[in-house]
Amino acid sequence: MWAWLLRRIGQIIPTLIILSFMIFGLQQLMPGDPALILAGEERGDPLVLQQIREELKLDRPIVEQYLYWVGNVVQGDFGFSWRIRMPVTDLILQKLPVTIQLATMSFLIAIVIGVPLGILSAVKRDTPTDWAANGVALFGISTPNFWLGIMMILLFSVELGWLPPSGYVPLWEDPVQSLATTIMPAFVLGTGVASVLMRHTRAAMLTALSQDYIRTARAKGVSEKSVIRRHALRNALIPVVTLGTIEFGRLLAGAVLTEQIFTIPGFGKLVVDAVFNRDYPVVQGVVLATALIFVLLSLIADILYMAINPRLRQA
Amino acid sequence: MIRKTLAMGLVALAALSTAPAAQAQNIRIGLREDPDILDPTLARTFVGRIVFAGLCDKLFDINDKLEIVPQLATGYRWEDPQSLLITLRQGVKFHDGDPMTAESVVYSLNRHLTMQGSFRRGEINSMTAVEVVDPQTVRIRLREPFAPFVSQLTDRAGMIVSPRAAEAAGRNFGNRPVCAGPMRFVERVAQDRIVLERFPEYWDASRIHLNRVTYLPIPDNTVRLANLQSGSLEMVQTIEPDDLRQVNRNSRLRVSVSDELGYQGITINIGNGARAQTPMGQNPRVREAFELAIDRAAINQVVYEGQYTPTAQAVPPSNPFHARSIQPEARNVARARQLLAEAGVRTPVPVEMTVPNNPDLRQVAEVIQAMVREAGFELRINAMEFASSLQAATRGDFETYLLAWSGRADPDGNTWTFIHTQGPQNDGKYSNPEVDRLLNEARVETDAAKRLALYERMWQISLRQDRHRIYLWHRKNIVGHSTRLTGFVPVPDGLIRLQGLRFN
Numbered sequence: 001m002w003a004w005l006l007r008r009i010g011q012i013i014p015t016l017i018i019l020s021f022m023i024f025g026l027q028q029l030m031p032g033d034p035a036l037i038l039a040g041e042e043r044g045d046p047l048v049l050q051q052i053r054e055e056l057k058l059d060r061p062i063v064e065q066y067l068y069w070v071g072n073v074v075q076g077d078f079g080f081s082w083r084i085r086m087p088v089t090d091l092i093l094q095k096l097p098v099t100i101q102l103a104t105m106s107f108l109i110a111i112v113i114g115v116p117l118g119i120l121s122a123v124k125r126d127t128p129t130d131w132a133a134n135g136v137a138l139f140g141i142s143t144p145n146f147w148l149g150i151m152m153i154l155l156f157s158v159e160l161g162w163l164p165p166s167g168y169v170p171l172w173e174d175p176v177q178s179l180a181t182t183i184m185p186a187f188v189l190g191t192g193v194a195s196v197l198m199r200h201t202r203a204a205m206l207t208a209l210s211q212d213y214i215r216t217a218r219a220k221g222v223s224e225k226s227v228i229r230r231h232a233l234r235n236a237l238i239p240v241v242t243l244g245t246i247e248f249g250r251l252l253a254g255a256v257l258t259e260q261i262f263t264i265p266g267f268g269k270l271v272v273d274a275v276f277n278r279d280y281p282v283v284q285g286v287v288l289a290t291a292l293i294f295v296l297l298s299l300i301a302d303i304l305y306m307a308i309n310p311r312l313r314q315a
Numbered sequence: 316m317i318r319k320t321l322a323m324g325l326v327a328l329a330a331l332s333t334a335p336a337a338q339a340q341n342i343r344i345g346l347r348e349d350p351d352i353l354d355p356t357l358a359r360t361f362v363g364r365i366v367f368a369g370l371c372d373k374l375f376d377i378n379d380k381l382e383i384v385p386q387l388a389t390g391y392r393w394e395d396p397q398s399l400l401i402t403l404r405q406g407v408k409f410h411d412g413d414p415m416t417a418e419s420v421v422y423s424l425n426r427h428l429t430m431q432g433s434f435r436r437g438e439i440n441s442m443t444a445v446e447v448v449d450p451q452t453v454r455i456r457l458r459e460p461f462a463p464f465v466s467q468l469t470d471r472a473g474m475i476v477s478p479r480a481a482e483a484a485g486r487n488f489g490n491r492p493v494c495a496g497p498m499r500f501v502e503r504v505a506q507d508r509i510v511l512e513r514f515p516e517y518w519d520a521s522r523i524h525l526n527r528v529t530y531l532p533i534p535d536n537t538v539r540l541a542n543l544q545s546g547s548l549e550m551v552q553t554i555e556p557d558d559l560r561q562v563n564r565n566s567r568l569r570v571s572v573s574d575e576l577g578y579q580g581i582t583i584n585i586g587n588g589a590r591a592q593t594p595m596g597q598n599p600r601v602r603e604a605f606e607l608a609i610d611r612a613a614i615n616q617v618v619y620e621g622q623y624t625p626t627a628q629a630v631p632p633s634n635p636f637h638a639r640s641i642q643p644e645a646r647n648v649a650r651a652r653q654l655l656a657e658a659g660v661r662t663p664v665p666v667e668m669t670v671p672n673n674p675d676l677r678q679v680a681e682v683i684q685a686m687v688r689e690a691g692f693e694l695r696i697n698a699m700e701f702a703s704s705l706q707a708a709t710r711g712d713f714e715t716y717l718l719a720w721s722g723r724a725d726p727d728g729n730t731w732t733f734i735h736t737q738g739p740q741n742d743g744k745y746s747n748p749e750v751d752r753l754l755n756e757a758r759v760e761t762d763a764a765k766r767l768a769l770y771e772r773m774w775q776i777s778l779r780q781d782r783h784r785i786y787l788w789h790r791k792n793i794v795g796h797s798t799r800l801t802g803f804v805p806v807p808d809g810l811i812r813l814q815g816l817r818f819n
Contacts, residue, residue, distance in 0.1 A: 037702040045437035165541040265507035
């Protein structure tokens with residue numbers, strides 16, 4: 001068990017090294033000279049452009065730029081944003097709580113809607129309840145976030161005046177206002193994930209319910225409630241947990257469109273704006289941090305399997 | 316039941332969330348994007364200038380008639396065409412409490428000129444020295460006469476920073492700027508907000524009624540407007556022309572519309588590399604035909620609800636240097652066809668147009684495509700992300716380029732850089748020695764009437780004869796605000812000056 005865990009953690013390091021190559025390499029493929037883009041309308045002075053290239057080491061060979069970046073990252077220095085000159089570490093730390101809050105709220109909404117709906121629809125298979133639940137899921141999957149977001153803003157903010165249309169207030173500053181600003185984006189994100197969870201819970205439950213041990217349990221006279229909860233659900237949950245952690249990871253990577261619409265200053269908005277402004281250090285820092293989150297989440301998922309399924313522990 | 320609980324919950328949240336702002340003269344202003352670094356020397360974006368209007372005063376300002384008015388300076392006098400005396404206002408304090416002196420002005424101007432990566436360098440590099448004459452006066456020496464110099468000091472190049480704070484912070488000054496404007500810096504959360512608060516020791520404090528200003532970047536037009544409509548913002552920097560009707564119907568909102576300083580136009584690649592070797596690039600008659608096929612008023616009507624001002628030159632009508640003789644020609648497809656026949660080119664003439672990938676500009680390009688087809692052009696639209704399109708233009712990797720310029724108060728800022736052979740933003744590499752001579756003369760001519768005549772002749776050659784570029788229209792600054800807010804004076808530069816603003 002411990003050897004497995006150590007091996008599993010050991011795998012993270014080469015993964016991150018390969019990732020750093022990819023992040024740096026892919027970025028070089030982006031068209032546009034960062035110095036020119038940084039200058040924008042003020043691109044008139046060639047001398048100034050040259051000074052910027054020198055300062056940002058853009059005039060150096062790519063390998064040298066890469067080693068310089070990695071060398072600093074290893075020491076915990078992600079550099080500073082070229083556009084606003086704030087340290088990338090500060091930016092990441094500033095945005096991380098926002099994204100974690102939004103992801104957690106969305107994920108809770110997704111679980112509360114998706115899992116029970118999936119169970120219900122599997123248990124009541126081929127009944128109007130099942131069809132209705134599937135209809136809801138289809139709506140959730142196929143509605144674009146930006147459309148749902150704008151519609152919610154128009155209804156709840158402009159027409160009814162119940163919620164602020166956009167922006168963000170940190171939880172520790174004003175919890176009520178914080179919930180008011182995040183409930184709409186969390187709902188938009190959560191419903192999308194809920195639909196995916198619902199479909200997978202349903203499929204997993206159907207598989208579980210058709211197993212022999214379920215028939216045995218029922219034959220023994222175990223109550224239906226107990227059959228579903230203790231026998232079917234527990235087995236059905238394994239693939240759902242895997243999917244759940246992946247979806248949660250995706251939420252943590254930042255919800256680009258939703259954050260743009262609701263002007264939530266999270267990871268997604270940070271990285272998108274940085275790409276458009278060719279703010280390389282921010283792009284690199286955020287992508288690397290996101291990758292790290294993903295790697296850690298998949299580690300957690302593996303540990304959770306062990307907790308849920310005792311058979312895996314012997315392997 | 317669930318719905319009822321949900322609705323009640325939302326109402327409870329709403330009651331708590333809309334409760335504050337019992338209007339203590341605090342304003343929230345929506346911006347189109349997040350400003351870049353808040354250091355007047357290193358800053359580049361237009362939205363950044365809106366924040367600077369609250370944060371950093373300048374030696375001079377411009378008013379709604381585009382006249383130069385004193386701000387931190389009280390006046391100026393040319394000793395000779397290469398020596399400018401500026402008298403300074405007394406009793407001005409920086410946000411850190413230090414007084415503004417002639418030394419601070421010398422320090423700030425030198426910082427703009429010499430700091431590595433300074434975007435102000437190009438604006439004031441005709442300056443060879445700046446010196447203290449006495450505690451109230453500085454002298455600026457120029458390499459050669461340069462009429463627009465004072466005008467350069469009405470924007471970021473004229474902003475005076477606290478030398479003590481600037482020395483201490485170095486290149487990170489923009490994270491905590493210390494200037495002499497009406498508001499001082501409180502905090503910035505990137506992509507979320509910039510907060511300023513009233514500076515009690517401001518030299519012109521009697522005209523400042525606001526206590527707190529929060530700038531919120533909200534890139535989505537619909538969402539920005541929704542914030543204004545729902546009362547989450549008191550003011551927005553821009554409203555799109557197609558939203559204007561909706562805002563006008565709302566009795567709690569007011570819009571203020573003014574002409575911009577810049578223009579929208581089509582840059583044509585005439586001499587920048589291999590891609591200039593096209594009928595459009597090589598033959599003025601083909602370019603004339605292209606221009607005659609375009610109906611500016613119709614595009615303006617279709618895409619911008621008729622809000623913009625069709626034009627044929629770079630200088631808007633509100634500017635005293637607008638050349639009245641240069642007006643857009645009426646669409647004339649027959650004449651355009653005839654010109655193509657005279658030019659001896661095979662129709663349809665293929666033309667590619669690079670278009671920054673915005674919905675309205677794509678729409679403009681599509682209308683132009685339909686219009687020029689009738690005259691015998693086959694227009695191919697190449698929609699490109701803005702940053703990539705800028706680089707393509709600089710490299711000469713374009714045939715025509717639909718590009719806007721935010722504009723400067725002095726006509727030199729809208730012409731020389733783009734038209735002169737040495738102009739750093741002359742992407743099409745148009746070059747005509749006579750035009751260069753006229754542009755250079757206009758730079759040193761201080762008599763307004765003579766200067767206007769020089770520009771008029773320059774346009775006759777560069778546009779009517781050479782057809783080097785097609786100017787389309789001047790856009791509008793459309794600022795929206797709550798009717799409770801009074802005292803807003805629109806200036807063509809589109810900035811939001813805080814002087815006089817107050818809530819009733």
